[in-house]
Amino acid sequence: MDAVITYVNGLDPEWRSSYAEFIGRPPLEKRFRDWGTLRYLLRGIQVCLPFVENVYLLVSSDSQVPEWADKEKLHVVRHSDIMPAGLLPVFNSCTIEMFLHRIPGLAEEFIYFNDDMFPLLECRREDFYEDGKGKMGISKSFLSTNAYKKQCRASSDMARKALGLARSLVFVRPQHICSPMLKSASEACYAALEDEILAKSSRLRKPENPNQYLYLDYMYYSGRLVPQRISNKHLSQGVYSAAQIAAFIRKPSTAFACINDVEMSDEKYLAMRAEMLAAFEERFPEKSRFEL
Secondary structure (H helix, E strand, O other), X not given: OEEEEEOOOOOOHHHHHHHHHHHOOOOOHHHHOOOOOHHHHHHHHHHHOOOOOOEEEEEOOHXXXXXXXXXXXXXXXXXXXXXXXXXXXXXXXXXXXXXXXXXXXOOOEEEEEEOOEEEOOOOOHXXXXXXXXXXXXXXXXXXXXXXXXXXXXXXXXXXXXXXOOOOOOOEEEEOOOOEEEEHHHHHHHHHHHHHHHHHHOXXXXXOOOOOOHHHHHHHHHOOOEEEOOOOEEEEEOOOOOHHXXXXXXXXXXXXXXXXXXXXXXXXXXXXXXHHHHHHHHHHOOOOOOOEO
C-alpha cells in the first residue's frame, strides 16, 4: 500500500511568480499558505500507518520540495510527470486529482492525502482496505443546496454514467478525510470519461470541475468501496483556537485530524502556526525515514 500527498508551498518565490504570470493576481493566502506541517504528516504516516510502503509527494516543481526531505526515500512526482501539458501550470487540486493514477510505480491500493490531513493514532491496514475493497464513510443526499453539494452530485452522476447506470435522485458524498483509492478503478473511470474529464478540468477551480470524489463514487457504485467511516475530527481554524487544536494534537480522540485554513491576519497565522508546530513536535519528536 502506498500514500500520495498533494503539496504546495505558497511561500516559494518560483511558484508565486508562476501563479502571478498565468493567473494575473497574487495567490489566495488561505488556500496556498504553508504551515510547516508536512514533516509531521510524514512522521504520522510512519508511526500510525506502518504498513504504508512508498510515499509520493506530488508538486509543481523541484523548488516546492523542502530542503529537509530525503529525495531517495520520499518519491517526488511533478505535475508534468502525470498531467497533459495543456493543463500546466495548474493551481487546482481538483484537476490534479484526476491524474493520480498515472504516478509511475504507484501501488493498486493507495491512500490519498491533502496536506491538511494528519494521522494521530495507530491504524490497521483493515481500517482502509479489506478483500480488495476500500473503506470510508459515505453519506447520501438528494438536495444540492450549495456549491459543495452540487459538485458532489456532479461527481456522483459522472460515476454512474461511466458505469452505464441511470441518473439517480440520490447522490453520494464521500467522507472528508484521506481517501483509500484503487488505481485500477481510477484508470477504468478515466478511460470511460476521458473527454468529459479533460473538458471540465481547469488550471483554477471552477464549479464544473470533477475531483477525487468521481473515482471514489465510481468505486462505491461498482461495489469496490465499503461504507465504513474512518475515525476523524474536522478542526477548522475559524472555529477552534490554536490552544484547542494543539491540545487535540497532543491528546487526540480520533485517528485523524483535518485542520482547515481560513482567512486570518498575518499575526494570528504566525501565532497559530507556532503553537501547532510545537504540539506536533511533541506528538512526533522522531524524524521519519523521509527526512535527512
